[in-house]
Amino acid sequence: MLDLLVSPITLLQNAQVLDVENGVLLPNQRVVVRDGRIERLEPMHAEAPEARAAEVVQLDLGGKTLLPGLIDAHVHVLAWTANLRELHNASPHYNALQAAEIMRAMLLRGFTTVRDAAGADFGLKRAVEEGLISGPRLFICGRALSQTGGHADSRAAGETVVETVSTPVAFGRVVDGVPEVRRAVREEVRRGADHIKLMLGGGIASPTDRLTNDQFSLEEIRAAVEEAEMADLYVMAHTYTARAVNRAIECGVRSLEHCNLIDESSVELFLRHGAWMVPTLITYQALAQEGVAAGLPREVAYKIDLVLDKGLAALEMAYKAGVNLAYGTDLLGAMHRHQLEEFAIRAQVQPNLEVIRAATLYAARLLRVEGQLGVVAPGAYADLIAVDGNPLEDIRVLTRPEQHLELVMKGGMVYYQRDGRTGVWRSGTLSQRSG
Structure with a gap:
């Protein structure tokens, strides 16, 4: 011990x-x-x-x-593999032990707080708080909410059974329509969520969506935001394109993740609404170099090239305009070891002090614990x-x-x-x- x-x-x-x-x-x-x-x-x-x-x-x-x-505002502590289907099919006990080791390693890199972006639940958070395992302070969303065929729907095109994305270790739950969205948000609140996660655009690891598509209707997004705000929480959203980011901000989403493909219209909305941008640049570099070896299915690996070279320019544009920025990594599997390398990538376009603030002062503001962390x-x-x-x-x-x-x-x-x-x-x- x-x-x-x-x-x-x-x-x-x-x-x-x-x-x-x-x-x-x-x-x-x-x-x-x-x-x-x-x-x-x-x-x-x-x-x-x-x-x-x-x-x-x-x-x-x-x-x-x-x-x-240090504070990492976008992690997946359950993601011991980049193959999310493998994660879903594994024993919950095995996944929990893997998560414990991932969190322990994060703490020993200097990350004393992390915000989980889908997967971790109240049990892991309680285990850290009670000292059963060593790890960073854990802010959780539980399961991310995804529409059918969205970024958290891990079914291949030929599958029809939804239970594969509703297991106890799933990253997301599939919901369609305003009533289902409201009920799902309330369920995550009941289970101790600190924030709510929506999948509002295509992603790399998901098998059936295009990276450039939009997900959830405006009515569904607004319903999720309203439910979160009634619980005194906020919504974070998976987004890449300017259109996805802009839809989210206009509906009241507070924290926008990734944002590699934003434009000047997005920057204007960030500033007008005081929203937060959480780039995760290291994950694309790591995925390009070793994603398949870490479990990323080959059939989706081509999506990496669509965002790999765009993220740094998006960060620079947002920084120069004064957008709220926090530190995130979004790493999976063996790639968690690259968690600190996000500092070096951001330092290419930001002063060192600003990069450090993104992982300390600013991230604490995003998590609503300013002055305490x-x-x-x-x-x-x-x-x-x-x-x-x-x-x-x-x-x-x-x-x-x-x-x-x-x-x-x-x-x-x-x-x-x-x-x-x-x-x-x-x-x-x-x-x-x-x-």
Whole structure:
């Protein structure tokens, strides 16, 4: 069992704190953590009466950079394979154990919070919250809602039985018409959803839809948004084309995923409605290089080329216009290991600080937990990582954890400390030290 470093009070000494709100580094800082939250930040020369208490843990960071734990706003923690049919047909218990390992690896990369975009349910979230498994804080939608033949309908053209997409481990549920949409949203709310996911356009992994088609009628979309808002939730939507994105925003969808094929009209709508864009650029690069090997059916792999080279330009256009942007990856199967590489892709068209904000400050705003996550500030949860180097100058400080990651803390618990009592970094996993 993982030997977590736990104490009511922890002093993080000699830290160089990255203030993501103001975009500055604060050297020679002490961060006082009490009962899972940040109590205060202060210069090292200030007196710390807690240091004399026997139960206090003191960690000397030796000038390493301390920043908020990372937030990935588009993951699929159940996706241990890129072949979603294989996932649907597997044992729920097997899928849960696979998800536990995927989440554990995410945490050890520095992601202390993730937003699941279809598949994870209240059971996985509860297991993390109760400490049964180690993983990031989990925000869930349950099953995504798809029309017949939509992106979450995994049936091949010759299949007719809908039960294949209604199993306990399905990513989505097929619903048609306003009454079915309303009931499905209410069911996901009942099952503990933090947000609602709609499939509003074609996708890569789905077998029967074109990438460029629209899905769900305007009435169905508006019904889902209304039901979500009545539950004080919001809707996120799978979209690629400008038309799909624009329909979604005009119907009240708050979080638009992927968005590789947007145009200036989409940008205008993002700004007018204050909607969020969550690009997932690394997944297309990974799918192009190893998607088939990871389980993606060959018959749908051709769709990758339709979006692969468009996403970076869409991101640059949105960034320059001032669109709300959050960090996402959307990786499947063995490709989860590329999760940090999204930083390097985005840094091609954005300043490093803006990319970091997308995975901290901005993502927390999207998740409606501003001030509690995504910042190093009094009152926030002590979800923190320390790295050797300055990510404002070199984004590779974040993309190469085997070289630079020094500490992962979530809720005041230390889950990883380089060469410390909790483990050492070995190929993206935490191994217990001997001796």
